[in-house]
Amino acid sequence: MHLSSSFKDSLVVLSAVFLLIISRLLSSLVYLVIQPNYYLTMHTILETFSIVVSLTISFQCIILYPYTKSDRRLFLGILFLLVGLFDMMHTLSYKGMPFFGLSITGERATYFWLIARTTQAIGLVLYILNRSPRKKVILTFGLTYLLTVCFIIIKLGHLLPPMLNKAGGVTGLKIVAEYIICSLDIIAAIFLWSTKFLNDREESKYLIYALFLMLFSEFTFTFYKNVYDIDSFFGHVFKVIGYSFLLRSILVSNVKIPFIREIISKHNFDKVFQFAPVGLAILEKSTHEFLEVNESFRNYFKIPLGDIIGKTLLEIGLSEHEWHKVIKLIQETNYGVLESKNLEIVLNSKENIAVLISIGTINFNHKECFLCSFTDITKQKRLQESLRMSEERLLKVFKSSPSMISIVRKSDNSLIDVNDQFLSKRGFLLEEVIGKTLIDLGFPQKEYNDLLDLLKNRGFITNYETKMAKKDGLKGSILVSGESVNINGEEYIIFSTSDITELKRLQAEIFHLDRLNLVAQMAAGIGHEIRNPMTTVRGYLQLLGVKPEYSSQKSIFELMISELDRANSIISEFLSLARTKKAELELQNLNDILNNLYPLLEADTFNQNKQIEFVPGTIPDILINKKEITQLVLNLTRNGLEAMKERGRLRITTISEMDHVVLTVEDEGCGISNEDLAKLGTPFFTTKDYGTGLGIATCFKIAQNHQAKIDIDSGSQGTKFTITFPLPLELMAGNQKAV
Numbered sequence: 001m002h003l004s005s006s007f008k009d010s011l012v013v014l015s016a017v018f019l020l021i022i023s024r025l026l027s028s029l030v031y032l033v034i035q036p037n038y039y040l041t042m043h044t045i046l047e048t049f050s051i052v053v054s055l056t057i058s059f060q061c062i063i064l065y066p067y068t069k070s071d072r073r074l075f076l077g078i079l080f081l082l083v084g085l086f087d088m089m090h091t092l093s094y095k096g097m098p099f100f101g102l103s104i105t106g107e108r109a110t111y112f113w114l115i116a117r118t119t120q121a122i123g124l125v126l127y128i129l130n131r132s133p134r135k136k137v138i139l140t141f142g143l144t145y146l147l148t149v150c151f152i153i154i155k156l157g158h159l160l161p162p163m164l165n166k167a168g169g170v171t172g173l174k175i176v177a178e179y180i181i182c183s184l185d186i187i188a189a190i191f192l193w194s195t196k197f198l199n200d201r202e203e204s205k206y207l208i209y210a211l212f213l214m215l216f217s218e219f220t221f222t223f224y225k226n227v228y229d230i231d232s233f234f235g236h237v238f239k240v241i242g243y244s245f246l247l248r249s250i251l252v253s254n255v256k257i258p259f260i261r262e263i264i265s266k267h268n269f270d271k272v273f274q275f276a277p278v279g280l281a282i283l284e285k286s287t288h289e290f291l292e293v294n295e296s297f298r299n300y301f302k303i304p305l306g307d308i309i310g311k312t313l314l315e316i317g318l319s320e321h322e323w324h325k326v327i328k329l330i331q332e333t334n335y336g337v338l339e340s341k342n343l344e345i346v347l348n349s350k351e352n353i354a355v356l357i358s359i360g361t362i363n364f365n366h367k368e369c370f371l372c373s374f375t376d377i378t379k380q381k382r383l384q385e386s387l388r389m390s391e392e393r394l395l396k397v398f399k400s401s402p403s404m405i406s407i408v409r410k411s412d413n414s415l416i417d418v419n420d421q422f423l424s425k426r427g428f429l430l431e432e433v434i435g436k437t438l439i440d441l442g443f444p445q446k447e448y449n450d451l452l453d454l455l456k457n458r459g460f461i462t463n464y465e466t467k468m469a470k471k472d473g474l475k476g477s478i479l480v481s482g483e484s485v486n487i488n489g490e491e492y493i494i495f496s497t498s499d500i501t502e503l504k505r506l507q508a509e510i511f512h513l514d515r516l517n518l519v520a521q522m523a524a525g526i527g528h529e530i531r532n533p534m535t536t537v538r539g540y541l542q543l544l545g546v547k548p549e550y551s552s553q554k555s556i557f558e559l560m561i562s563e564l565d566r567a568n569s570i571i572s573e574f575l576s577l578a579r580t581k582k583a584e585l586e587l588q589n590l591n592d593i594l595n596n597l598y599p600l601l602e603a604d605t606f607n608q609n610k611q612i613e614f615v616p617g618t619i620p621d622i623l624i625n626k627k628e629i630t631q632l633v634l635n636l637t638r639n640g641l642e643a644m645k646e647r648g649r650l651r652i653t654t655i656s657e658m659d660h661v662v663l664t665v666e667d668e669g670c671g672i673s674n675e676d677l678a679k680l681g682t683p684f685f686t687t688k689d690y691g692t693g694l695g696i697a698t699c700f701k702i703a704q705n706h707q708a709k710i711d712i713d714s715g716s717q718g719t720k721f722t723i724t725f726p727l728p729l730e731l732m733a734g735n736q737k738a739v
Contacts, residue, residue, distance in 0.1 A: 039228040040096050046236045047091040053243040054084030057250045075132035076250075078142040079123035085146060086116035089153075110163040111153045114177050117218060119145075121184030124211070128191045169225040178222045185215040206249035213242030279355075279374035282364050288312050288330065291364060297374060300355075329359055330370060354378045403496045406438070410484070410491040413437045425499050427470045438495075442469030455484055455493065465500075476501035530567075538564045585623040585706070587728065590654055590661060591616040593629050601637050609646045612637075617655040622725050628702045635695040636665040636721050643669030643719065659727045666720040677714055 061077025090112035091097070097109075126132060133141070153160070163174040170178075189211045192204060217238035224231035273280050279297030281290055290308050298305060303316055314323040356375040361368060398405055404422040406415055414435050423430060426441060439445055447466040454461050461482040467475045482495040538561055544550050545557040598614055605612040633652075640650045648668045655662050672680065680696055703710050703723060711722040 035228075039233065040094065042233065043094060043236060044091055044097075046240050047087055049240050050243045051084045051087050051091070053247045054080040054087060056247060058084060060250060071135055071138065072127065072130060072132045074135055075123070075138050076127050078138050079119065079127070082142060082146055083116050083120045083123075086112050086119065086149070089150065090116060107160070107163055108153050108157045110174065111157065111160060113221075114163070114174075114181070115149050115153070117181045117214075118177075118184070120214075121181050121188065124188045125184060125191065128188055170222065175222045178218050182215055182218045185211050185218065189215075203249050206245045210242045210246035210249060213238050213245060217242060276373075279376075281372045281374070282362070283312075283330075283370040283372060285361070285368040285370060288327070288370075290316075291367075291369060300374060300376065326357065329357065354381045401496075403498050404478075406495045406497070408438065408493045408495065410493055413439075415441075416492070422497070425470070426468075438468075442475075444468070451480065451482065455482060459484060468497075477504045534564055534568060585625050587621045587623055588626065589621050590619060590624065590629070590663060590725070593624075593626055594633065594652065594654070597630060597633055601634075604638070605641060605650065608641055610641055610644055611647065611649040613649060613651045615651070615653040617653065619654050619656045619661045620727065622661050623728055624706060624725070628705060632699050632702045632723070633663075633665070635699050639695060640665055640667030640669065640719070643667050645669075657724075661725045661727065663723045663725070664720060666718060668718040670718075671716050672712070672714040672719055677712060680712060 058077045058079075058081035061073045062081070065074045065077070090109050093109040093112060095109060132138070161173055163171055163177070165171055189208055192208055192211070217235045220231055220235035220238060224235065226232070273292070274294050276294055276296060279300050280294045281297050282292040283289065284291055289310050289312055293305065293308050298308065301308070301316055308316055312323075313326060314320065318326070354377050356373075356377050358373045358375075360371050362371045363369070364371075398417075399419050401419055401421060404425050405419045406422055407417045408414065409416055414437055415433055418430070418433050422428075423433065428441065433441065437443075439448055444466060447464075451461055451464060454464070461480060464480045466478060466480065468478050469475045477500045479498045479500050480495055481497075482493055485492050485494055541557045541561050541564075545554050545561075550557070594614060594616065598612075601612055637650060637652070641648075644650065644667050650668075651664075651666045653664045653666075700710060706725060708723050708725045711724070713720045713722070
């Protein structure tokens with residue numbers, strides 16, 4: 001019947017327990033004193049075994065220290081070196097041994113024994129608790145401890161209290177010392193059992209068996225009556241059996257476990273090597289020939305294994321140019337260093353494959369070799385190139401977008417990038433923008449907070465209308481859209497802004513034109529129907545006014561006629577707005593028309609105790625209608641005079657700018673409010689008590705007929721109307737040639 005190793009070990013320990021119990025129960029029957037010569041021989045043999053075990057453990061731990069770098073293992077080695085040396089001194093100084101003249105009483109041998117067992121017990125407790133000191137402390141303390149103990153016992157042993165009585169049995173002090181050692185062994189066993197400090201159960205099991213057997217040994221040494229009796233012999237036997245288990249524990253720790261790990265490591269290396277998704281190859285360091293390759297490597301080259309082993313990369317299809325690159329990389333590789341390089345290599349001269357080559361040095365079959373990994377990164381490089389091109393396209397879209405795009409860091413609302421359109425429209429340089437907030441650049445605080453609230457609630461913004469100032473302070477209307485995005489783990493906001501200032505202006509013009517068209521439709525409907533009856537009534541009123549019998553009513557008739565004339569002038573203004581026939585434009589000078597009008601304007605100004613100034617500039621002839629321009633100037637100047645107090649000044653100027661002629665009419669009145677300014681030019685809108693609200697509307701109609709543009713700038717110091725007329729095409733072409 002086959003018995004397991006664990007069962008046999010347990011059986012040995014139980015047998016020792018049984019032997020200890022029997023020896024105690026039948027002590028009177030089995031007790032005997034062995035002949036000193038025979039006992040000394042057996043004692044020397046048993047102790048020699050213990051010494052050999054101690055030194056074997058010591059040399060294993062010390063010799064392996066350069067590889068393990070474990071201070072704990074070194075501590076164990078020095079510990080058993082001391083124990084072995086103390087046991088050797090115990091053996092040589094045993095009572096009856098012919099050495100040193102120290103074996104007359106056996107006291108020194110007993111002290112060496114107790115020192116050895118105490119050192120061993122305390123050392124194992126520290127080893128199990130992993131409380132070993134550093135290398136320097138271990139070596140210094142070990143040497144000092146050895147010399148001190150040997151000096152005290154050998155030179156001063158006669159001064160030490162006796163451990164044996166005159167009959168050769170143990171004293172009370174000896175028994176107490178043995179119980180202390182037993183207690184330390186029990187403590188070591190308890191710590192070993194509770195802390196599970198060892199990684200291997202087999203090592204732990206052997207160490208526990210050793211501790212129990214050494215505990216039995218120490219316990220036996222508390223009751224022997226003679227150094228040569230059977231109890232002393234059993235104590236040494238228990239110690240030898242315990243040391244056999246101790247040796248097995250250390251062998252498991254220092255030899256078996258590392259060996260098994262080496263086997264497992266090699267097996268795992270083979271599995272990883274063969275089934276790795278990248279190509280792996282082992283090259284001999286001196287010849288650069290292949291010793292081993294995996295399947296992925298063979299798939300790269302499409303070559304059977306037999307055609308690779310023993311050959312170099314150059315011999316299996318690598319181009320000579322790329323081979324020199326690999327050789328250079330190999331020459332630059334130091335032992336234990338892993339380096340990575342990107343190499344474009346040609347495999348089988350069929351296709352270009354981008355390969356990432358990594359090279360490191362290893363020991364393979366007791367040879368210094370290179371471990372090379374070959375990773376196919378062709379798809380990765382194509383993806384990187386595709387990503388690079390995609391990023392370039394996105395950057396071009398970002399930079400060249402017709403919308404103003406800005407990227408804002410959410411944490412501090414600072415701008416991290418803007419596109420060219422943003423800089424162009426707002427009038428800033430890039431360095432003036434980066435790191436600033438939109439509020440710093442003229443975005444209203446309240447509207448920006450509203451944008452952030454919308455983003456928080458909806459996650460996006462679409463066509464939020466507001467105003468934003470440019471660098472020069474001028475404000476314009478904008479539409480803002482935005483969305484939160486995560487870039488590299490940080491939250492940002494991308495704003496897309498469209499400048500709709502011109503669009504809003506065009507919408508306002510269209511609104512005015514729509515109102516003018518409405519007036520035109522009304523005028524067309526009522527102008528002729530009302531004007532003819534009014535002419536008849538006016539004629540009869542004039543006839544009645546010249547008759548003598550109605551002379552008393554003449555003033556009433558004149559008032560009625562003046563009111564009819566006023567109504568007729570309103571209808572005339574209606575009809576001028578309603579005129580669909582295109583005005584006939586002639587090439588003439590605007591200054592000539594203004595010079596002709598100036599006496600009339602001067603008279604009106606003088607009658608109102610106000611001043612007028614005309615500053616004509618040098619301007620070219622333009623296509624205009626004299627009658628309509630006269631009406632436009634009269635409407636604007638009379639509005640300006642009515643807006644000013646006495647002694648106010650009205651200023652009229654003309655200048656030439658590039659491809660335009662500019663007429664300005666500027667008064668020193670109280671200005672127009674922003675609310676009224678937005679409605680200016682709307683038919684029937686007036687702030688005067690007796691106004692019709694058609695004068696400015698007529699001016700806009702006349703400007704439209706001349707393809708001119710009216711701009712109004714009003715403040716507390718007065719109002720300025722600027723009318724910009726285009727030059728004829730032939731004059732514009734001439735200006736371009738001159739430039």
